Amino acid sequence: MTEHDIQAGCFGTLFARKTRFLTPSSSEIRYFSPRCDFSYSSPNEWWTPGDDLPPSYASLQTSNNDVSAIIECALDTSSPALRDLSLKIHGHPEIAFHERYAHNLLTNFMAAQGFRVTKHYLGLSTAWRAEYTQGRGGRVIGINSEMDALPAIGHGCGHNLIAISGVGVAIALKVALQARPHTSGKIVLLGTPAEEGGGGKVILLERGAYDDMDICLMCHPGAGPPHSTSIGSSNAMESIQVEYFGHAAHAGGAPWEGTNALDAAFLAYSSISMLRQQMKPDHRVHGVVQGKDWVPNIIPDYSKMHWLARAPTSAELGILVKRVQNCLEAAALATGCRIEIKQESPYFDLHQNPVLAKAFADTVGSRYGLVTLEAGTSASTDFGNVSYALPALHPAFAIPTEPQGGNHTAAFAKAAISEAAHSATMAITKGLALTGYHVLTDSAFFNKVKASFENSKAARAALS
Numbered sequence: 001m002t003e004h005d006i007q008a009g010c011f012g013t014l015f016a017r018k019t020r021f022l023t024p025s026s027s028e029i030r031y032f033s034p035r036c037d038f039s040y041s042s043p044n045e046w047w048t049p050g051d052d053l054p055p056s057y058a059s060l061q062t063s064n065n066d067v068s069a070i071i072e073c074a075l076d077t078s079s080p081a082l083r084d085l086s087l088k089i090h091g092h093p094e095i096a097f098h099e100r101y102a103h104n105l106l107t108n109f110m111a112a113q114g115f116r117v118t119k120h121y122l123g124l125s126t127a128w129r130a131e132y133t134q135g136r137g138g139r140v141i142g143i144n145s146e147m148d149a150l151p152a153i154g155h156g157c158g159h160n161l162i163a164i165s166g167v168g169v170a171i172a173l174k175v176a177l178q179a180r181p182h183t184s185g186k187i188v189l190l191g192t193p194a195e196e197g198g199g200g201k202v203i204l205l206e207r208g209a210y211d212d213m214d215i216c217l218m219c220h221p222g223a224g225p226p227h228s229t230s231i232g233s234s235n236a237m238e239s240i241q242v243e244y245f246g247h248a249a250h251a252g253g254a255p256w257e258g259t260n261a262l263d264a265a266f267l268a269y270s271s272i273s274m275l276r277q278q279m280k281p282d283h284r285v286h287g288v289v290q291g292k293d294w295v296p297n298i299i300p301d302y303s304k305m306h307w308l309a310r311a312p313t314s315a316e317l318g319i320l321v322k323r324v325q326n327c328l329e330a331a332a333l334a335t336g337c338r339i340e341i342k343q344e345s346p347y348f349d350l351h352q353n354p355v356l357a358k359a360f361a362d363t364v365g366s367r368y369g370l371v372t373l374e375a376g377t378s379a380s381t382d383f384g385n386v387s388y389a390l391p392a393l394h395p396a397f398a399i400p401t402e403p404q405g406g407n408h409t410a411a412f413a414k415a416a417i418s419e420a421a422h423s424a425t426m427a428i429t430k431g432l433a434l435t436g437y438h439v440l441t442d443s444a445f446f447n448k449v450k451a452s453f454e455n456s457k458a459a460r461a462a463l464s
Contacts, residue, residue: 039223039406041375047226047400049418067176067441068367071433074175075168075426082164083422085109089160090417093149096194099126102147106163106191113171115189122207127200128191129209130170134177135184139446141436142213142390143169143189144383148196150408157196157407158221158399158416165219165429166191172433173440185440188213192382201382202345205389215356215391215439215449217432218383221421223406224398225371229364229428231357231395232376234384235284235310236317238346242268242328245338248301258299259336265289265303268331272307275327283320284310284378310380314348314388315463321346348384350376351456355449356393359438364431370397379407388460391453393435397428 039046085105092101103119103126110130111117121127126147145166146159170189177183190209194200210216224230244265249258272285279285287307294300309324311317325341332339361372372395383394399421405411415421439446 039377041224041228041373043223043403043406045225046223046403046406047228047398048402049400049415049420051226051400067179067437068434070179071172071176071437072430074172075430075433078168078171079422079426081109082168082426085167086160086164086422086425087417089147089163090155090413093154094126094147095151096148096196096198096200097124097126099147099191099193102126102163103128103191103193106145106147106167109167110170110189114174115170115187121190122204122209124193124200124203126191126193127204127209130189130191131186132170132174132177133186134181138184138186139214139440140186140188140212141173141440142210142216143187143432143436144192144201144216144218144386145189146192146195146218148194148200150196153408153410154413155416156409156413158412158421159195161221161399161416161421161425162218163191165425165432168426168429169217169433169436172429173436176433176437177440180441183441186212195382199345199347199382199385202347202385205385210386210389213390214446215353215393215436216386217356217393217436219425219428219432220381220394220396221399221407221416221425222377222396223401223412224373224375224396226398226400227369227424228371228373229361229395229397229431230373230375231352231361231393232374233312233352234350234376235282235312235378235380236314236346236349236384237308237310237380238317238321239344240287240307240309240321240324240328241342241344242305242307243340244303244332244335245340246299246301246303246335249299251297251299255299259301260299261303261335261337262289262291262294262300264331264335264337264339265291265305267334268305268328271327271330272324275323279320280311280316282312282378283316284308285320285324310378312349314346315460317346317349345385347380347382348388350381350384350394351387351392352395353387353391353393353449353452353456355445355452356391356435356439357395359445360393360395360431360435363434364427367434368427368430370427370431388457391449393432395428395432397424399424
């Protein structure tokens with residue numbers, strides 16, 4: 001796969017899944033299968049700009065004996081600079097693999113913060129890596145900053161907030177390490193392009209970008225209840241592009257001499273529409289028909305379709321994709337067209353590490369008053385592939401937006417530059433930084449994280 005092989009993804013408009021409140025004292029985390037897309041509550045529970053609710057982000061407890069105050073102070077101090085970065089990225093939206101402004105802005109900023117920066121990382125022109133190392137050995141905390149925007153809508157998925165959260169976590173952990181000079185460790189922040197289409201993290205994963213990380217952290221904004229976060233899963237997804245090649249003929253004079261590629265496309269579309277009757281409620285297939293220079297008096301000799309298949313797990317996705325392929329191939333056989341199918345690397349379902357998730361939920365609940373839900377989403381993210389490779393955490397969090405203004409809408413793009421959205425991002429960033437520092441400094445905790453990951457991996461292998 002090259003950086004220009006495009007596959008679709010991301011968080012879509014956020015709608016409800018089955019949810020359960022997780023209190024900071026919960027000792028067990030369970031996840032529900034995804035049923036819709038990436039918001040994690042019903043729309044009537046969304047945080048809207050008209051909600052006059054007091055902020056819940058001031059620390060509710062502090063301790064002079066731990067590093068929490070140092071991390072929180074570092075992020076409070078950095079907040080104006082991070083807000084400035086967010087507004088600049090939002091004001092210069094760039095689509096997948098074209099995030100040049102964001103690449104240059106963020107790499108220059110990280111270099112100024114004392115990180116060793118690698119631009120154009122691993123052959124991707126807009127990927128980058130910023131790292132800080134203290135001592136020898138120690139654990140490696142990975143963090144991701146997304147940067148890409150949507151065509152026409154701009155930052156309608158709030159990646160400007162994801163970008164600054166990653167930067168904030170990295171800066172806070174650096175300050176925390178420097179405050180404990182005898183603690184060894186490494187912080188690695190990756191600027192990851194093309195989440196919305198192209199699978200930037202999948203490419204970076206295949207090229208070894210995550211090989212030295214012990215865990216990886218990031219977050220994503222969405223629609224949800226006020227002052228809340230979610231540690232649920234996401235759907236697996238695969239992009240399928242199909243081309244039909246026929247033979248042109250005069251539609252009025254000698255249609256029998258033609259082989260109709262448009263017929264093949266519509267037969268495939270109808271077959272997949274019928275397939276939906278036998279699909280599970282939490283499976284999705286959706287697509288479009290494309291072509292070139294069609295006119296009614298010429299039998300079309302070419303058509304193209306782009307489909308996305310989604311399922312709760314990668315194993316279920318493989319079965320669904322095969323059923324879709326059968327529909328596509330049957331249409332070619334029925335019409336006599338030649339067919340070419342191109343399948344992109346799939347986005348895996350998101351595996352939240354339960355030990356990391358529990359620690360994060362406890363932290364943001366006790367310190368910032370955030371309610372953590374276990375709601376998930378039927379949308380998809382290339383971070384799912386990362387979560388299959390190493391222990392990972394990817395909480396969603398609510399920002400105030402208008403009714404019917406979830407992700408991938410102009411209303412959400414507007415929401416992503418609000419002061420309230422920035423404040424919510426900073427609270428989540430603090431929680432992620434504190435969770436990351438726990439991994440750096442507590443071997444017993446990290447061993448639990450690793451054991452949980454290995455158990456999950458073994459369980460997946462047993463089902464495959």
